[in-house]
Amino acid sequence: MGMHRGRPQMPGYGIEEGDEGLLDWDAVRDRLRDSHNYWLSTVRPDGRPHAMPVWAVWLADAVWFSSSLRSRKVRNLRINAACTITTEDGRAPVIVDGTAEIITDLEPIRAFLDATNAKYSAGLDMQFLDPAVNATVRVAPREVFALEEARFTQTPTRFRLYS
Known part of the structure; x- marks a missing residue:
């Protein structure tokens, strides 16, 4: 994965120019990994936003979460895969704009399950992530x-x- 690091455009906020003070990717990635709760924003079919808290893990250069196939967030993502997911800390936020993909291959689902159980001490088994009932989203x-x-x-x- 390649990346470009720079300043966002924030006119009127007094943001300094240049590279001094820019955050390091490793520290930002650690925030993504360590956040307990995340906010997921999707778009409803009529264009209205939809935000919900989720548990998630940072795994294989992506944010992963699961939800019922019947949930509003999954139904939204099936229509429009564009979404935003943020960490819970408003004083040191990380905001990810990305594209959601529903994963059905059991090997990455098992890796997600292991990461979720390790992070949250959840004790979930593969039945919880059955692709016929729940979506595993990357x-x-x-x-x-x-x-x-x-x-x-x-x-x-x-x-x-x-x-």
């Missing part, structure tokens, strides 16, 4: 935005990811 990031509130004018950083 969100591949296109763009990631992060900042630190305490150093607001120095830290806003945008990562553009590409293969």
Whole structure:
């Protein structure tokens, strides 16, 4: 995975120019990995936004979560795979804009299950992630935005990811 790191456009906020203070990808990735709860935003068929909290894991350069096939979020993603997922910490947020893919291959689902059980001590088994009942969703990031509130004018950083 390649990436470009730079400043986002934030006119009127007094954001410093240049590279000084830009956040490091490894630290931002750690925030993605360590967040307990995440906010997922999808788009309803009529164009209205839909936001819900989810448990998720950072695995294989993507954010993964699961949900019932009948849930509004999964129904939205089947129509429009574009979504945003954010960490829960508003003082040091990480915002991922990406494309969701519903995974049905059992090997990556098993890896997701193992990562979820390790992170949340959930004790889930493969029955919980049965592709006939629940969707395992992988969100591949296109763009990631992060900042630190305490150093607001120095830290806003945008990562553009590409293969």
